[in-house]
Amino acid sequence: MLSKSSGKGLFGGKTHGTITVIDGRFHRSSARNAKVAFYLTGIIVGLLVAAVATDRMHPIAALFVGALVGIPVGAVVWTVVRIWPILRLIWWWLPEIVLSTGAIYGWTILAMATSPAVMVAVLAVVLGVPAAVRPVRQRITALAWCLIVRHRLRTCFAQFITANRSGSLPLIGIAYPTPIGERVTIWLRPGLSIKDLESRLDKLAVGCSAATVTVEKASETNAARVRLDIKRRQVLTGDVASPLVDLVPDPTGDNAEKGTDGLRTLVAVPTALDLPDVIKPATPVDNGKANGHKPNGNGRRSTSTNGGDATTNGSAISSANGVDDVADWI
Structure with a gap:
């Protein structure tokens, strides 16, 4: 955060303004993390160097050597963590x-x-x-939108999608053009999930000056990596000539069927099944009898009528106790 003050304003008075380069919460969080990183790195590196140096010198001298090495290394780590907000700004x-x-x-x-x-x-x-040249102009315009959309997404995240206490924004990757707009890969910070983005897709579309925005996972093993598709136009709106038209016979050709009046004869298209023309399938016979018929001694089938058994000459044979006579089947 930088403060800017000028001597005189438009009407002669002094003007005081504040230009926010780095968010205050993120600035304080970076200072705290840098201090922790300095102490941890210095102590760990110092102890490791002292442990190695004890083989060659006195332990007290080894501790001094460890301190001489650990403090500069910790200072380097402190510098990197401290200027990380500026490095992120340079990356953007x-x-x-x-x-x-x-x-x-x-x-x-x-x-x-x-x-x-x-x-x-x-x-x-x-x-x-x-x-x-129109193709060159369209390509340059698409690349320009890729640069613009990264800053628009960063603004959207800073305005209404920041969900952690430190206020750190997701890492926005390189955007590249697609036939319908742009595609951007984003690495989410702790505190954000893909559900948070799905509930604000309409606001993202407004912020990116797009028609719609969709989000999906970019990795099956890392939920923090998501992919945003910014859609600005539709590419499936043109008419495409179908090759099936060439397969239809020409009614004015030499091979066209013509009637007595010289015009092509139109064949009626069937709309229903003609049942009288369908052959009725034969009734299957189960073990030599079907529909109450039984074979007799001459190899013919007998017909059962009125609950009794009938032979081929029409005489009825009664069954005792409702059990078939074996002699009728021999």
Whole structure:
């Protein structure tokens, strides 16, 4: 957090303003973590060095050697942890820093090595080709949105998705363009989960100036790694010619079926099943008898009527106690 004060304002008065570069909670958390890291690193490294040095010198002298090594190493770790907020800020603006540095140095080298006419020609090509060629212009626009969306996501996380006490933001990876927008990989901090993002997808879409935003896991083994898809347009809206049209016969061709009037004869498309044309399947016979028929001694089947057994000549044979006579089956 930096304070900025100017001498006079627009109407002659002094103005006082505050420009927030690093969040206050994250700044205090970084200071506390740096102090803890310094002591832990210094003590651990000092004891390890002293334990190794006791083989070559007196233990008290080994402790001094351990302290001489542990304190500088702890100071290095303290510095890294302390400036970590600045390193994160540099990471957020790393693409812009690289592009700006490359453009400035490239223009300076070009100015020193060529004439003004060549510089104007190069500038015209660099600016004119994207303006004239549509694919190049679309590609540059997509890359520009990739740079913008990282900062928009960082703003959204800082405004309404910060869920831990220290106020640390998720680590936003490199964004790359897709046919429908952009895709960004994010590493969540402790205190956040994919459910927190799913409940605020509408706000993320507004913050990124997109139509919709979807989120899904980017790793099956790490729940902290998620993938955001920022959708700005639909790509499945155009008409696609179907190859099936070429398979339909041409009614005006030489092979078209024509009637007496010279027009093509249209065949009626069946809409229902014609049951009279279906062959009725034969009734299966189970062990030589079906539907109450039994074979007689001549190899013919007898018909049962009125609860009794009938032979082929129509005479009825009664069964005693409802049990079939074995002689009827021989």
